[in-house]
Structures are given as structure tokens and as C-alpha cells.
Amino acid sequence: MKMNCQFLRKACIKRLIYITFVLISSCMEAQVVNVSGNWNASIPVITEAGSNYAGTYDNSGSTGTNQIILSGTLPGSFLNLLSSSGAKMTMRYTPNPWNSSLTLAAKRTGGTTAIHGVCLFCTSSINGGATYIPISQTADVTFVTFSFSGVLGLANSVTFADINLILQLAGVSVTVPANTYSARIVFTIVAN
Template sequence: MKLKTYFFNTKFFVKSAFFVLLISFCHLQSQRTLTVGGTNWTVTIPSITEAGSNYTGTYESATNQILLAASVPLLLGSGKVSVHYEANPTWNSNLILHARRTGNGTTACLTCSITGGTIYITVPLTTDVELFRIQAIVALASYTNIPVQLELSGVSVTIPATTYNSRVVFTISAL
């Protein structure tokens, strides 16, 4: 009678376990979510009553015009919240949109942080630009009601009078 002996190859086991952990970590890193809420912003531009006058040129929305909810996975996870706009359907290139984060929102995570985005940045057409970052240290970073304010500049009598619309798009990604 033959007896088979199996040896436990610890080197193979350690490599396999490391590979499984790496795959799991990469999967967790991709689990970022972002939800956008708030209301549409309609800029009220006052009428010009005197010949030779121009508009003030800059208009601000409410400080909480847009409310974001974002989550970043644990284990030293991070997320970059970016923004751009799309003409919807008509926009004038002389009109410039800006955005800024006006607060941190709410979170139960004591070891998480949210940084950047508290001064206005120019929101580009179709190309993402970073607005702020979220960092999770040892727990899931979950923020709600992160307030974002918009600003419109470049309003002038030289721009043809019509209705201009755009859609502001937010994304979250790994750093």
C-alpha cells in the first residue's frame, strides 16, 4: 500500500493570500460613490435702465445650491471630487462658471478629512477639474450635505440676449 504525503507550501500560500488581499483592496478602492442633489439655479439679471450701462457681471447662487453626498472606502482610501459643465443646449463662451465648497457637510467618521475647494475655481467645459478631496483613514468616509456654491461671471451687454443653459457634472475618482 502506498501512502501519499502532501506538503503544505507556505511560500505559495503567502503569495496566494497576498494576491487575494490585493484584489480585494483594489475592489474596495473602486467603491466610491457620489450623489448630487439641490435645485436648479436660475440667475436673475436685472434690467439695464440707463444708456451706456453694463451688467455687474458676477452673480452668486445660494451657498448650498448643490448638495453632494460622497463615500470613500476604508483602508486608507481617498477620493477626488471633480467638476465640469456641458452646454445644455446653448452656452456662450464669454460666460464663465465657478464653483466652491462652502462647508464640510456631515459625517460620523472621526478619522476622515475633506480638503480643498473652498475658494472659487473656474469650471471648464467638458474637462474635469478637481474641486476637493476626501480621505478615509481607518473607516468608511461617508459625507452628506456637502454644500457647493456656483458663481457666474462674464455677463455683459455684448452677449446676445437669449436663454443660456448648462449642466454642471460632478465625478468622484481615486487619486
């Protein structure tokens, strides 16, 4: 009789562990970052000997496809785990090809957040990124942080939208070999 009780206990523990993993995995959803737009720096042609480029260019006055807008979603399960500390969006670039004399930086203008679901006394906000932040090729750099406060236990998700991304290209000079340079910026959301 003792053996049966131990067998039943092991079976119950296994079921309990299995159910726990199922519940945890059903709550885990991916965070999403949507990027719309694509900036191609418009660099004038030098036609006179002894001239140089302005050196720094940005997309601050861009409209249409040259305007870059970030939006996305942080799922409720992500927020429940991070309710006291928030989350951050990091960035880095991958060259295709690139010249080491050129540098990239980014800043944001605007941005809104909204909490979806039943949540008491909840607030969310976007912080940072108001000044140019150099983008690295070798390490993730924090671009903005998302702060949450309140009772987030019943929140389904938080969305962010209308983050206008201003990119800055610097180091443009006649000393940089003539070529087409491009880079892709990768944004990631992680626990803060």
C-alpha cells in the same frame, strides 16, 4: 494518474480565480454624489442706454431651491483601496446652449464627513474648494479632496454632507447676445 492530478490542479486554479473575482466584485460598490437644488441667475433688465450689467453673479445668499447642497457616500471597498491617498471630487460643465464669453466657477462652504463601521483611530476630512475654482467645459477640474487616515479595513463607508455649493457666473455683458443660457455641472469622484 499524472493526468488526473494536472486536471485537478487546473480545476482548483479555475475555482480559485472564480472565487477571487466573486469576492472582489461583491466588495465593489459605486460612490454616490447627491446634488439638491438648482440655481437660476437673477440678472436685472437694463432700461437705460449706456448701462452695462454687473458682470458677475452668484448664489451665495440663496435659500430654498436656489441653494445647492452636495452629499454622498464613498463605500468601504473604495476606501480600503485608497486609505493612504484619499479621493477627489472633480467637476466640469456641459453647455445647453452657452456663450464662450460666460464663465462658471464654484466654491464650497461647510461640509462634514462621517466614517461608518468599525474603524480604529480613523479620521476623514474635506479639503479645498474654499475659493472660487473655474469650471472647465473640456476637462475635469478638482473641486475638493477627501482625506482618510487610520485603519480603514473594517470601515463600511464614509458619508459626506452639507457641502454648500456656491456658483459664480461671470462675463455677463451687453455684448453677449440676448438668449437663455444654461449649463449642467457634472461631479465625479475618483481616486486621488
